[in-house]
Amino acid sequence: MLTILLGVVFAAAALYVRHSYRKLRQKLLAIETVTLELPLLGQKRAGEKIKGTAxxxxxxxxxLFTARVCADHFEKVVVVETEDWLSKENGVTPQRWQDAPPRARVIQWKSAHAWLVLIYYALERLFxxxxxxxxAFGIHVTTGDIGVHITGKHITGPYINGQRFGPEGSPKMLCCSRPGFETLLRALVLDPVAYPNVSQISGTVxxxxxxxxxxxxxxxxxxxxxGTHVIDAVLVVDCTGPGQAVYKTMPSAPPLDSITETYHPKMNYCTSHFALTPEMAERVPMSTYLLPAAGDVSRCLIMFQQDHLSIAISCGAWGSSxxxxxxxxxxxxxxxxxxxxAPKHVWDVLDMLKEVEDTIxxxxxxxxxxxxxxxxxVADQLPVNYVAIGDSVGRVNPVFGQGASKALIGAIGMNTLLHEVQGIDNDFAKRVHKAQAGRMKRFWSGTKSADYTHSTTIPAAGETLEHGNIPRLFVRYIQIxxxxxFRAARLAWKNMMALDGTSIDIFSPMLFSKILxxxxxERVLGVNLKA
Ligand SMILES: Cc1cc2nc3c(=O)[nH]c(=O)nc-3n(C[C@H](O)[C@H](O)[C@H](O)COP(=O)(O)OP(=O)(O)OC[C@H]3O[C@@H](n4cnc5c(N)ncnc54)[C@H](O)[C@@H]3O)c2cc1C
Incomplete structure (x- = not known):
C-alpha cells in the first residue's frame, strides 16, 4: 500500500515538475528569444500606418533590417548612411568581394561571416x-548545418535520427561574403516597387x-x-554601430560609461580569400567551423564558400596576432x-587550394x-522615441558569428511592439530596450563565458576570469x-543558430541526468573526460 502511495506521489511530483518546466520554458522563449515573434514578420499592420517618418x-x-520592419508600420522611412557609395548604384549591385569598394567604418568588411539560420527564417518572411x-546575387542557399566541430569532432547539424531541429520547415542558411550579403539586403530593402515608402540618403547624422x-x-x-538637412522624426533608430553616433549627440542622455559593461577578448582574425574554379566549388563543403572546447587551446578556423566562386578561410586566435x-x-x-x-576534409580543401594559391x-x-x-x-531618462539596434547596443567577439542575428533580433522585437501600438507612445522605447536586453543576454554571456576561458582575456571591471565558472562547466559537458x-547536439545547434534555445534547456531531465x-x-570517480 505504502509503495503504491509513494509511486503515486512520485508520479504526481514528476508530472508537476515537467509541467512547471514547460511553462517556464515557454515564458523564457518569449523573454530570451524571438521564436514566438517570427510569424509576425512581414504581416500587414492592423489599421493605418503611423504618420510621419521613422x-x-x-x-x-x-x-537595413530595421528599415524593412519599419516599412510595414510607418508612412515614411528614411535611412541615413554616411558612406556615400552605399546610397548609389554600387550599394545595391551584386558585388564580388574582390570588387567591392572599401568600407571606411566597418573593419570586418572583408572578414568571413556566418549568416545563421535565424536570418534565413526572418528574411524569407520579410522578402x-x-x-x-x-x-541574382550569386548567394548560396544551403542546409542549416554550419559544420561545427569542437576539438575536431562534428556536432551534427539540424537533423539527427530523422529529428528536425528547426522551429519549422527545413533549416536553411545563406552562405556568402559580407559585401554579398549586405548588398543583397540593401537591394531588397530599397526596392522602390516593393517598399515605396523607404528611401536612403547619403549624409552623416x-x-x-x-x-x-x-x-x-x-x-x-x-x-x-x-549642407545641413533637417528631418522631422516620429521615431529615431540608432543603427550607427559601435560609434553610437546618435546617442552621443543627445544632450540629455546619461554618460555612456555609466551604462556600458566592457571586457576585452584579445581575439584576432585573419581572413584569406581564394578564387575557386567551378569544379573546386562543387567539391568544397559550404561551411566548416572548427572551435576549441571551453578552457582548451586558443585557435579556431572558419571556412565558408562565398558568392561568385570563392572561399574565405578565417584563422582566429585568442591572445596573439x-x-x-x-x-x-x-x-x-x-x-x-x-x-x-582537424577533420580530413579541411586538409583536402587546403590541398586543393594549392592550384589557386596565387589568388590569395x-x-x-x-x-x-x-x-x-x-x-x-536608463530608459526613463531617454527620449521615448529613441531606440538603438545592432552594434550600437553592444558588440560581442564574433567567434560564433552572431552580430547580424543580434541586430535582426532587435528589429524583430521592435516589429512585435509596433504591431501593438497605434503610435509611438511614452512607453514604446522603454519596451523595446527591455525586450532587447532580455535577448542580448544570451549573446553577451555565451561569448563572454567562452572568452573567459582564455588567460589573455582582460575581464570586465570588478570581475576575474573565474566569473561564470559554473555555467561554463555545464557548457563543457554539453560539448563533450x-x-x-542528439539532445546535446540539438541544444548546441539551436543556441549557435540564435533559435529557440533557452537558458533552462540544459535542465531538461534526460540531458541533465547525463550531465549529473x-x-x-569526473569528480567522484576521478575519470578525466575530454571534449
Ligand atoms: C572580424 C569580424 C567577424 C565577424 N563575423 C561575423 C559573422 O560571422 N556573422 C555575423 O553575423 N556577424 C559577424 N560580425 C559582426 C557583424 O559584422 C556586426 O555585428 C555588424 O556589422 C553590425 O551591424 P550594424 O549595422 O549594427 O553596425 P555596422 O555594421 O558597424 O554599421 C554601422 C553603420 O552606420 C554608419 N554610420 C556610422 N556613423 C554614422 C553617422 N553619424 N551617420 C550616418 N551613418 C553612420 C556606418 O557607415 C555603417 O554603415 C563580425 C565582426 C567582426 C569584427
Whole structure:
C-alpha cells in the first residue's frame, strides 16, 4: 500500500515538475528569444500606418533590417548612411568581394561571416523574392548545418535520427561574403516597387533636436555635401554601430560609461580569400567551423564558400596576432598547430587550394573590446522615441558569428511592439530596450563565458576570469556529449543558430541526468573526460 502511495506521489511530483518546466520554458522563449515573434514578420499592420517618418541612422545590417520592419508600420522611412557609395548604384549591385569598394567604418568588411539560420527564417518572411534575389546575387542557399566541430569532432547539424531541429520547415542558411550579403539586403530593402515608402540618403547624422515640452526627439540633423538637412522624426533608430553616433549627440542622455559593461577578448582574425574554379566549388563543403572546447587551446578556423566562386578561410586566435597566417602554407601551419585534429576534409580543401594559391588576399582584424550598453537601465531618462539596434547596443567577439542575428533580433522585437501600438507612445522605447536586453543576454554571456576561458582575456571591471565558472562547466559537458548525443547536439545547434534555445534547456531531465552522471564520473570517480 505504502509503495503504491509513494509511486503515486512520485508520479504526481514528476508530472508537476515537467509541467512547471514547460511553462517556464515557454515564458523564457518569449523573454530570451524571438521564436514566438517570427510569424509576425512581414504581416500587414492592423489599421493605418503611423504618420510621419521613422529615421534610421546608419545603413548597414542593423539599419537595413530595421528599415524593412519599419516599412510595414510607418508612412515614411528614411535611412541615413554616411558612406556615400552605399546610397548609389554600387550599394545595391551584386558585388564580388574582390570588387567591392572599401568600407571606411566597418573593419570586418572583408572578414568571413556566418549568416545563421535565424536570418534565413526572418528574411524569407520579410522578402517574398528572397530566393530569386539570392540567385541574382550569386548567394548560396544551403542546409542549416554550419559544420561545427569542437576539438575536431562534428556536432551534427539540424537533423539527427530523422529529428528536425528547426522551429519549422527545413533549416536553411545563406552562405556568402559580407559585401554579398549586405548588398543583397540593401537591394531588397530599397526596392522602390516593393517598399515605396523607404528611401536612403547619403549624409552623416550630426545631431538631434529634443522637444522642449516632452522627452521626445523631434528632428534629426544630417550633414550632406549640400549642407545641413533637417528631418522631422516620429521615431529615431540608432543603427550607427559601435560609434553610437546618435546617442552621443543627445544632450540629455546619461554618460555612456555609466551604462556600458566592457571586457576585452584579445581575439584576432585573419581572413584569406581564394578564387575557386567551378569544379573546386562543387567539391568544397559550404561551411566548416572548427572551435576549441571551453578552457582548451586558443585557435579556431572558419571556412565558408562565398558568392561568385570563392572561399574565405578565417584563422582566429585568442591572445596573439603575431602568428596569424596570410599564406596557404601559413594556414596549414595554423591548422596543424591547433592542438586538436582537424577533420580530413579541411586538409583536402587546403590541398586543393594549392592550384589557386596565387589568388590569395588577406585581411587582418584585431577585434576591439566587447561592450554592452544597458539603455534599459536608463530608459526613463531617454527620449521615448529613441531606440538603438545592432552594434550600437553592444558588440560581442564574433567567434560564433552572431552580430547580424543580434541586430535582426532587435528589429524583430521592435516589429512585435509596433504591431501593438497605434503610435509611438511614452512607453514604446522603454519596451523595446527591455525586450532587447532580455535577448542580448544570451549573446553577451555565451561569448563572454567562452572568452573567459582564455588567460589573455582582460575581464570586465570588478570581475576575474573565474566569473561564470559554473555555467561554463555545464557548457563543457554539453560539448563533450554533443558529438554522440542528439539532445546535446540539438541544444548546441539551436543556441549557435540564435533559435529557440533557452537558458533552462540544459535542465531538461534526460540531458541533465547525463550531465549529473558525468559530474559524478569526473569528480567522484576521478575519470578525466575530454571534449
Ligand atoms: C572580424 C569580424 C567577424 C565577424 N563575423 C561575423 C559573422 O560571422 N556573422 C555575423 O553575423 N556577424 C559577424 N560580425 C559582426 C557583424 O559584422 C556586426 O555585428 C555588424 O556589422 C553590425 O551591424 P550594424 O549595422 O549594427 O553596425 P555596422 O555594421 O558597424 O554599421 C554601422 C553603420 O552606420 C554608419 N554610420 C556610422 N556613423 C554614422 C553617422 N553619424 N551617420 C550616418 N551613418 C553612420 C556606418 O557607415 C555603417 O554603415 C563580425 C565582426 C567582426 C569584427
Amino acid at each position: 529615421v534610421i541612422c546608419g545603413g548597414s545590417l542593423a539599419g 517574398p523574392n528572397l530566393l530569386e534575389m539570392c540567385k 550630426i545631431g538631434v533636436v529634443e522637444s522642449k515640452s516632452e522627452r521626445r526627439l523631434e528632428e534629426v540633423s544630417v550633414k550632406t555635401p549640400e 603575431k602568428d596569424l597566417p596570410t599564406t596557404l602554407e601559413g594556414i596549414r601551419e595554423h591548422v596543424a598547430g591547433m592542438g586538436y585534429t 588576399t588577406s585581411s587582418l582584424v584585431r577585434c576591439p573590446a566587447s561592450f554592452w550598453t544597458h539603455y534599459e537601465r 556529449l554533443a558529438p554522440t548525443d 552522471w558525468m559530474m559524478f564520473t
